[in-house]
Amino acid sequence: MARELGLEMVKRGYGLVYGGGSFGLMGVIAQTVHESGGKVIGVIPEAIKKIERPELYTVPNEKIFGEEIVVQDMHTRKALMNKLSNGFITLPGGYGTMEELLEVTTWSQLNIHEKPVVLFNMLGYFEYLLKFIEHSIKERFVEEQCQGIMVAGSTAIEVLDNFENYKVPPSHYNLNWTEDASQPKEDFV
Incomplete structure (x- = not known):
């Protein structure tokens, strides 16, 4: 199902900003997005790179999916991902996924951004x-x-339509701190 979403994203002209x-x-x-010709930007803190990209340390010349941006910490990671993306699609995951989902949901509630927050309800x-x-x-x-901040879809097509x-x-809030942070240059999810 994740592959289907990646293929549908590329078909619709979207790139991917993700956790790296x-x-x-x-x-x-x-x-999937990378191999299908879509642009991929991975944003990853140096401290967790060994956990989330272990093959970089064990397999010589391991290929990175697209561009990699290494940042100092998780807060910087999330702020940069927000700045680079047009919205958020959340796939099933654990605590980190839930924390990131609830943060962007709260940012929407506070009007820090006006971007889609969509759950892929696989x-x-x-x-x-x-x-x-x-x-x-x-x-x-x-x-x-x-x-209505979070909307859900159960297929790749439904997710991207939503x-x-x-x-x-x-x-009730108006905390949209910077115009620049809410306007990415390209179409990324």
């Missing part, structure tokens, strides 16, 4: 998260208008 790793779903989509992976958001709205911890047709929910 080479394995798991992150590696699959990066390799095989129902995000169903419990979507139910949690509904529960949080019911309990009045999340405003009902903020439910990305392209995304409507930014209204916000």
Whole structure:
């Protein structure tokens, strides 16, 4: 399914900004976009490069999928990924994935950006998260208008259709700090 998304992204003219790793779903989509002729930018902190790119240290001349930007820390990584991308598509993952997803969702709620936030709900992976958001709205911890910040799709086509047709929910905040940070130069997800 990650491969299908990568192929569909290239078909629609999108490049990929991603966390710079080479394995798991992150590696699959990066390799697919790169090998299909799409532009790929991996943003990775030096401290975790050995974890997310171990082959660079064990396999001589290992190929990097596209351009690699090494940064100092996770905060810089996320800020740069936000600056370089037109929006966010989240594939299933663990704590780091959830942390990044919730941060860009919060940034949208605060009107720091007005970019799509789309979940690739592969095989129902995000169903419990979507139910949690509904529960949080019911309990009045999340405003009902903020439910639409995250939208989900269960196929590559549905994900990219939702990305392209995304409507930014209204916000009570106006923290869009810089115009430059919200306007990438090229189409990247």
